[in-house]
Amino acid sequence: MKRTRIVLICCIFGFVWQGFAHSLDQGREIVFQAQDPVQTLAEGTDSVPPKPKYWFFSGMAGLNLSQVTFINWAAGGVNNANGRAFANLTLLFKKNRMAWDNNFDTEVGGMYTHASAYPWRKVSDRLQLTSKFGYEFSKTWFVTVLGSFKSQYANGYDYGLDAATNQETMTFSSQWLSPSYTDISVGIDWKPAPIFSLYYSPVAGRIVTCTDSILRKKYGVPEDKTFMASLGMTLKGHLDYSPIKNLRIISTLTLYTPYTAKELQPFGNIDVDWDFVISYQLLKVLNISAGFTLKYYDQVMIPNKDGKLAPRVQFKEVVGVGIGYSF
Numbered sequence: 399m400k401r402t403r404i405v406l407i408c409c410i411f412g413f414v415w416q417g418f419a420h421s422l423d424q425g426r427e428i429v430f431q432a433q434d435p436v437q438t439l440a441e442g443t444d445s446v447p448p449k450p451k452y453w454f455f456s457g458m459a460g461l462n463l464s465q466v467t468f469i470n471w472a473a474g475g476v477n478n479a480n481g482r483a484f485a486n487l488t489l490l491f492k493k494n495r496m497a498w499d500n501n502f503d504t505e506v507g508g509m510y511t512h513a514s515a516y517p518w519r520k521v522s523d524r525l526q527l528t529s530k531f532g533y534e535f536s537k538t539w540f541v542t543v544l545g546s547f548k549s550q551y552a553n554g555y556d557y558g559l560d561a562a563t564n565q566e567t568m569t570f571s572s573q574w575l576s577p578s579y580t581d582i583s584v585g586i587d588w589k590p591a592p593i594f595s596l597y598y599s600p601v602a603g604r605i606v607t608c609t610d611s612i613l614r615k616k617y618g619v620p621e622d623k624t625f626m627a628s629l630g631m632t633l634k635g636h637l638d639y640s641p642i643k644n645l646r647i648i649s650t651l652t653l654y655t656p657y658t659a660k661e662l663q664p665f666g667n668i669d670v671d672w673d674f675v676i677s678y679q680l681l682k683v684l685n686i687s688a689g690f691t692l693k694y695y696d697q698v699m700i701p702n703k704d705g706k707l708a709p710r711v712q713f714k715e716v717v718g719v720g721i722g723y724s725f
Contacts, residue, residue, distance in 0.1 A: 460718075483506050484522075520553075527548075531543050581604050581654070585598050598631075607624060647677075669694065688717045698712075
């Protein structure tokens, strides 16, 4: 546990320092502001001041596909086909002292292999919505209300091999709203530049939902309830920038620890969500992307090889080449 916390703390400081450095070097050059009408009119009587722009839309989306077939292949292999669709979209409203950030992050992927007893398998499934509204009370500092929702679309399963029968096994592990995480908080948001923000809230509520009674123990929800609510503190950092043309990097880190529910999760045991995506646009329609997700939830029990249940670091990595667009 101590080693896990040390790794997580190093990741946090690396993330914050990277975002801060880039915000100082590049972010200050990007300013959302309308052209001064007085200055425009002074340049010529025929000049018409441009209409102020308050909405800004950006993101990336793509589709990766692959297929492999083996016929009389001496080295061996399994015929398979898989695909993955993903999107990360951001809508920003900025006017005077008000700022409203909205983000939609999703991906769905599947695989087919006829050599398995369970040929159709889900390989990725994520739905994440975030909305953040703030009022600037001082330069780069905002009083902010933040809400977010995380879940998945379809049923998920863990696949394995029964040592006694040597048969493949499929264990039910997730479905829509089992689990889901809904966060609502009020805090302070620091935005030194449009590419970077750091949010802290000492008053953060979290609702963990699990509608399926079979899965509640796994996700830390009381077996006689469909949800568990807690109050705690949260820290969230977000980085979105392009160091060179056609290269896009998006990273989000969220930390949460509860004050309440001490019998389930003591204060100081931190839940971690870290998403990192790097995408390069090639020849306008070809997209090369790589991303990883790191999670640690103190109440989510995951078995090891011996079947012992305990909270563990979860990690997923995806690299793909396909059709995509970044804007």
